[in-house]
Amino acid sequence: MTLALALEQLLNGLQLGVMLFLMAAGLTLIFGVMGLINLAHGSLYMVGAFACATVAAWTGSFWIGLIASLAAAAAAGAVVELAVIRRLYDRDHLDQVLATFALILMFSEGTRWLFGSFPLYLDIPPLLQGAVALPGGTEYPVYRLAIILAGAIVAFGLYLLISRTRLGMRIRAGESDREMIGALGVDIRTLYTVVFALGAALAGLAGAMVGALQSVQVGMGEPVLILAFVVIVIGGIGSIKGALLGALLVGVTDTMGRFLLPKILALFVAPAQAGMIGGAAASMLIYIVMAVILAVKPRGLFPAAHA
Amino acid sequence: MVEPVLQISNLAKNFGALRATDGVTLDLRPGEIHALIGPNGAGKSTLIHQICGTLRQDSGTIRFAGQDIGSLGVAQRAQLGLGRTFQVSSIAPDFSGLRNVMLAVQAKQGSSFRFFKPVMRDRSLIDTAMAMLERVGLTARARIPAAELSHGERRQLEIAMALALGSKAFLLDEPMAGMGPEGSKSLTRFLDTLRHEAPILLVEHDMDAVFALADRISVLVYGRIIATGTVEEIRRDPTVRTAYLGDHA
Amino acid sequence: MREIMIVTRESLINLILAAVLLAVPFAADAFGQPFYVTLATRIAILALAATGLNLALGLGGLVSFGHAAFFGIGGYVAGILAAHAFSGDPLLFGLSGTKQMWVIWIVAVIISGLVGLAIGAISLRTSGVYFIMITLAFAQMVYYFAISWPAYGGEDGLSILVRNQFPGVNTMRPLTFFLICYVVLLLALALFALIRASRFGTALQAARQNEVRVATVGIQPYRIRLTGFAISAAVTGLAGALFADLNRFVSPSMLSWHMSGELIVLIILGGTGRLFGPLAGAALYVIFEYALGGLTERWQFFLGLILLVVVLFARGGLLGLLAGKAKHG
Numbered sequence: 002m003t004l005a006l007a008l009e010q011l012l013n014g015l016q017l018g019v020m021l022f023l024m025a026a027g028l029t030l031i032f033g034v035m036g037l038i039n040l041a042h043g044s045l046y047m048v049g050a051f052a053c054a055t056v057a058a059w060t061g062s063f064w065i066g067l068i069a070s071l072a073a074a075a076a077a078g079a080v081v082e083l084a085v086i087r088r089l090y091d092r093d094h095l096d097q098v099l100a101t102f103a104l105i106l107m108f109s110e111g112t113r114w115l116f117g118s119f120p121l122y123l124d125i126p127p128l129l130q131g132a133v134a135l136p137g138g139t140e141y142p143v144y145r146l147a148i149i150l151a152g153a154i155v156a157f158g159l160y161l162l163i164s165r166t167r168l169g170m171r172i173r174a175g176e177s178d179r180e181m182i183g184a185l186g187v188d189i190r191t192l193y194t195v196v197f198a199l200g201a202a203l204a205g206l207a208g209a210m211v212g213a214l215q216s217v218q219v220g221m222g223e224p225v226l227i228l229a230f231v232v233i234v235i236g237g238i239g240s241i242k243g244a245l246l247g248a249l250l251v252g253v254t255d256t257m258g259r260f261l262l263p264k265i266l267a268l269f270v271a272p273a274q275a276g277m278i279g280g281a282a283a284s285m286l287i288y289i290v291m292a293v294i295l296a297v298k299p300r301g302l303f304p305a306a307h308a
Numbered sequence: 309m310v311e312p313v314l315q316i317s318n319l320a321k322n323f324g325a326l327r328a329t330d331g332v333t334l335d336l337r338p339g340e341i342h343a344l345i346g347p348n349g350a351g352k353s354t355l356i357h358q359i360c361g362t363l364r365q366d367s368g369t370i371r372f373a374g375q376d377i378g379s380l381g382v383a384q385r386a387q388l389g390l391g392r393t394f395q396v397s398s399i400a401p402d403f404s405g406l407r408n409v410m411l412a413v414q415a416k417q418g419s420s421f422r423f424f425k426p427v428m429r430d431r432s433l434i435d436t437a438m439a440m441l442e443r444v445g446l447t448a449r450a451r452i453p454a455a456e457l458s459h460g461e462r463r464q465l466e467i468a469m470a471l472a473l474g475s476k477a478f479l480l481d482e483p484m485a486g487m488g489p490e491g492s493k494s495l496t497r498f499l500d501t502l503r504h505e506a507p508i509l510l511v512e513h514d515m516d517a518v519f520a521l522a523d524r525i526s527v528l529v530y531g532r533i534i535a536t537g538t539v540e541e542i543r544r545d546p547t548v549r550t551a552y553l554g555d556h557a
Numbered sequence: 558m559r560e561i562m563i564v565t566r567e568s569l570i571n572l573i574l575a576a577v578l579l580a581v582p583f584a585a586d587a588f589g590q591p592f593y594v595t596l597a598t599r600i601a602i603l604a605l606a607a608t609g610l611n612l613a614l615g616l617g618g619l620v621s622f623g624h625a626a627f628f629g630i631g632g633y634v635a636g637i638l639a640a641h642a643f644s645g646d647p648l649l650f651g652l653s654g655t656k657q658m659w660v661i662w663i664v665a666v667i668i669s670g671l672v673g674l675a676i677g678a679i680s681l682r683t684s685g686v687y688f689i690m691i692t693l694a695f696a697q698m699v700y701y702f703a704i705s706w707p708a709y710g711g712e713d714g715l716s717i718l719v720r721n722q723f724p725g726v727n728t729m730r731p732l733t734f735f736l737i738c739y740v741v742l743l744l745a746l747a748l749f750a751l752i753r754a755s756r757f758g759t760a761l762q763a764a765r766q767n768e769v770r771v772a773t774v775g776i777q778p779y780r781i782r783l784t785g786f787a788i789s790a791a792v793t794g795l796a797g798a799l800f801a802d803l804n805r806f807v808s809p810s811m812l813s814w815h816m817s818g819e820l821i822v823l824i825i826l827g828g829t830g831r832l833f834g835p836l837a838g839a840a841l842y843v844i845f846e847y848a849l850g851g852l853t854e855r856w857q858f859f860l861g862l863i864l865l866v867v868v869l870f871a872r873g874g875l876l877g878l879l880a881g882k883a884k885h886g
Contacts, residue, residue, distance in 0.1 A: 038686045040818075088869055094686050095620045099825055100868045102818045106861030114855055227697050227814065230690040238686060277707055284705045288698035292679050295691065299682045360773070386775035398773065400766040403759075411763050414756045415774040420781060426754035433756075473774060 005137025010260040011253065012135075016145045018252025019152025023207035024229035025236070025244040026159060027200025033239030034175040034196050035090055040101040041081065042204055042229070043222025044108035049074040049205025050212035050221060051112060054121040063126035067209050074205020075198040082197040087190065109219050120216035123209075148210050155203065156245055163241065172196060176239060228255075231291050237301030246302065251287050258286035311374070312337045313477045313507050314359070314390075319368035321354055321531075328354040329365070330531035336477055341499065341508045343518045346528035352511050353395070355528065356481055359509075360392055361385045373476050386415075391475025391506070395482045397462035401455035405446055405465050408454050409437035412472035440468040444498065460491040467502070477506050484514040496520055519543075527551070567880035571833040578836065579739060586732045594731040595803070596847060600839045601738040602799045607823040607835030608745045609792030614821065615830030616753060617785045618765030622689045623676065623696030624820050627790040629703065629812030630672055631665040631797025636715040636807035638664065643718060658723045658737070661798050669794020670787050672699075677786035681779055693814055700812040714808025721802050728802070738799050742836070745792055750832055752788070761785045793820070822864060828874035837875045 028042050052073035057066030081104065089097045125144045132140035163169035171192055208222065215221065232251050236243025263279030270278070294302065312335035321329040328351045336342050346352055357363035359370060361382040370378045377385050386392070399408050410433045414420055417432075427433055441450050444464040449457060454465060463483055470478055483499070484492050496517050502508060503521075512518050518525065519539050526536040527548050535545045542548055578597060585593035606628050613619040638661050641647070641654025648654055655661060680691045709715045720728045728734050752758045764771045764778040771778045801807045810816070819842070827838025845863065849856035871878060 032686065038689060085865065085869070094689060095614075095821075095825075095829075096868050096872070098620065098622065098689060098818075099821060100865055102822070103861040103864035103868065106857050106864070110855050110858035110861065114858065223814070227693060231694050234687060234690050234694065238690075281702055281705045284701035285698045288694055291691070291694060295683065295687075296679060300687070362769075381777070382769075382772040383775050383777040386773050392773055394769075394773075398767055398770045400763040400770055402766050403763065407759065408763075411759055411771070411776075412774045414759065415776045420756050420760040420776050421784065422756040423758075424751050424755055426751070427756055427759055428754060430756075469774060 005135055005139040007257075007260070008135055008137060009139055009141055010256055012141055012145065012149070014253035014256030015249065016148050016152075016252070017256055018249040019149050020207050020211055020225065021229055021232050021252055022152055022156060022245050022248035023203045024225055025232040025248050026156075026241055027203040028229055029233045029236070029239055029241060029244045030172070031197060031200045032233070033241075034172055035086075035193055037086065037089060038094055038097050038101070039086070039200075040098060040226065041104035041108060042200070043226030044105055045074045045078055045201040045204040046208035046222035046225055047108065047112060047219065048077045048201075049208035050123070050217045051116060051121065051208075052205065053209035053212055054123040054217040055116075057123055058121070063124065063213070066123070067206070070205045070209035071202045074208070075202040077205075078201025079194055079198040081201075082194045086197060087193065090193070105223075113219050116219075118219070120218035121212075123212040123217055125213045144213065151206075151210065155206070159241060168192075168195065228287070231287055233301075235291055235294050235301055237303035240301070240303040243301055243303035250290070254290055255283075255287050258283040262286070310338055313373060314509065315369075315371040316359065317369045317371075319355070319358060319370065320366050321358060321363065322366055327531045329358065332368070332528070332531070332533055334526055334533060334536070336507045336509050338507055339503060340523040341503050341510055341521045343510045343512060343522035343525045344528060345512065345515075345518060345525060350528045351531040352528055353481070354531075356392075356479060356511060359479060360390065386473065387418075389474060389476030389506075390479060391470030391473050391477065392479040393463065393466040393470060393481060393483060395485060397459070397466055399454045399457075399462055399465055399469075401453065403454055404451045405441060405454050405457060405461075405468075406434070406437055406450040408465060409440050409468050409472050410434065412469040413437050413440075416473050437468075437472060440472045441465075443471060444468045459486050460488075460495070463487070463495065464498075467498075471502075471505065475506050478502065478508045479511075480508055481511050482513060483510070484512055484517050492517060567831070567833075567876065570876065570880050574833055574836055574840070575743070578840065582732055582735045591731045594735050596843060598731070598735040598738050598803055600836070600843045601735065601742045602796050602803060603820075603823060603843065604836040604839035605738070605742045605745050605799065606793045606796035607820050607827075607839060608742070608749055609789050609794075609796060610820045611789075611824050611830070611835050612749060612752065612792065613786050613789035614824055615834065616758060616765065617761045617782055617789075619681075619782060619786060619789075620689050620821070621680075621692045621786070621789070622814070622817050622821070623680075623692030623694075624790070624793050625812050625814060625816035626676065626696035626699040627669040627673055627793040628797040628800065628816060628820070629699065629807070629809070630669045631794030631799075632801035632807040632811045633703065633709065633715070633797075634665040634668055634794070635661050635721065635798040635801035636717055637709055639717045639721055640709070640715060656719075656721045658721045658728070658798075658802065661721055662741075662795055665794045665798035666791045669797070670791035673787040673790020673794075674783065677783045677790070681782050681786065693817065696812065696814060696817055700809055700814070703809040703812055710808070712809060714806055714810075717801060717805040717807070720805055734803070738803075741795065741799065745795070746832060746836075748792070753832070757781070757784070824874075826864075826867060826874050828876035828880075831874075831876050834874060834876055841875055 024042065024046060028039060031037050031039055049070035053066035053070035056069035057063050085100060085104065089100055129144040129147050132142050135141050163172055175192060228251060232247040233244055235250065236247030262283045263276045266275035266279045314336040316332060316334040319329050319332040332355060344352060354363065358365045361380060365378060369376055372390060373388055377388065410427055413433050413436045438450065441447050444467050446461060446464050446468060449461060454462065457465060483495060487495060492514060499508065499521055510521065522539055524536060524538060525542045526533050527542065529551050534551060535542060535548050578600060582594040582597040610621065610624045613621050638654045639656055642656045676695045680688055680695065683691060704712050722728055723737055726733050760771060760776050760781045764781055768778050797811060823838035823842055824834055826841050827834035827836065845860055846856065849859050
């Protein structure tokens, strides 16, 4: 019974990890290619969720909503890149932090303006409703498994994109040497816009998929954003591989920590206290993991060539 | 036999398959200028980095002022009296030249954890720093932000900082680079007097300066020292002529 | 000649700022408008918090995106000590709580300084964008801890029923409490000015400009930065304790990353690395918040827009606009 529960939690951890990967991949790509730290990435996640919820409500189809979320987040990303972000590439990180912090304020308040303060709800599509039986007798929602699968597909797709396509070649060139890529005659400005929009689309996809699990509301992107920061710091900023492993590590550690720590503590202290201490300790666990990793490897597990 | 100030033995450093430093043995004796020359890519910078502590050698030892410094950090080596100037001038650009040198003076005094006394009212700092600036001929430009100093003046400023540290040896990384002919000449004259302060390991491309100043020359090619000797010996050395000097001499 | 004129011009503006901040609450009190006294108190406390951050960010170039942690810890020190004093339950090691502000301040300074030392010790091993994200992450850790630890209110926060006391005065009177905060702010500004001009400040600023240079003269940048970071955290923690007393309430929102962002914004609005930058920025920010908030419910949108314009087009902040380029000596 406990084993089945642990398996369920492990899957939840994987699912969280997959979501974090979608966020972290965009962040780390944008940092790797353009050297930009983008706090507003969580806002693009929110844009995806709102677009999906709204379009799904209009059309009655989650799937059209999902496509809308990709389109809306990519479009929002492209617009933001053209209007603001491209002025920040040669600025220092402080300016980037402030400008993208300002964008968060505008996105959050703008969304509240358009949609009001009440959360929207997004239903799980009929195809993915229900649950499957896990070994050990418990059941697990199909939708969460679908998210894990979707994340795996996206990760594989990104791998193909970066290693096998012309766009990927340019991205890799941009990561290793920004001057060289200009010399190659690649239109950097367009490349940057495309990369930013791609990162935005991934965030939007994550937002849309999570939107069916939680409520869709302003500010939903922020906790995910900060976890994604932890992920890329652990993985090594600029490394997609680091983002994937970091995301799975953070997702599983966080979920299993919340599940196991109170149980472990209950062996030593009274249950009520174990719940309290365990819960508080679990909420800090991934940050402790991050601190330990950084104490050993200050540039993360897979440090990129520059950063 | 006078003990060398700086003694490098069998130093080696690889970057992947590249042997950037390949068994280098080199010493610097009191009062001398020892020039290190070699074509671009010979590994001069890598060697300098290891001596200063910004890179760690794979094997070999570096002794300085009677102790093994091979595992110390940059700051600790500087504290022992290893004064260095950079290929590209390294200064605090927002500070005046004076405050740059004062930083070195306070470091020498070992007292950076004083929180309340304003440095600009601290005569012990200012007077010492001004004396150093006078020695390099920068008195008139002392209060100008270092960012506004000319290339040559920044070099002088760096040397003033190394002087303020009371360095037991100077490590000068291409001090002539980017200097006009006049600047090179006056700097050459200055370095000639600086050797009485402490010995100089001089990395330099300007052969006129090297031949005018050096007591000994070591030639570094592909990470190896192929010859060490006096100016005359090096001029005559056939391997050096083919490997390096051929297009200069 | 030009240099001297700019210096005096900035000092003059500083003097005016300090005088106006002092005059407004007196006038408001005389006209029976305590709300404006509270607004001025808020400015003073936020300016104090940002002055703390300015030590790390302005002098040391350390872009800490986690100073809310110290602000909040200072706040919780005030809240927890007051709560124990009120209930009479002993705190750790049989020590009791207290309602004395000055005791609270000392504890807030020590604890936030120590936490700053711990967070800094790990974060300062990295630099650049890593440092930004790590300080942010550590602050989130403290935030989530405060939310999930139920003993002191968890998500709901902790109320201070009666404002803590200061010997000889009535802190419940808004003007009195303002004056306490104002004096603490002036003391912190004096500390900032002293440190900036000192040997330590020289090394800290030099480490911002050129880390390798500092190491090459034999000073270890890490130690200098860590010390600067801890002092910075302590000052921001002190501000947090005052902020808790101002609102008579502490909650995890003091620890949130929005707070960290706000503190950076205050400095940038005012002018980075300048003595009175945080005060100018805090004044501007609180006035924006109040004026825009009166005009539109969507004031945060316009705040973001203004901030964006400042970052993109007016990097010197308010004091840069008024007093010209910063001087370093």
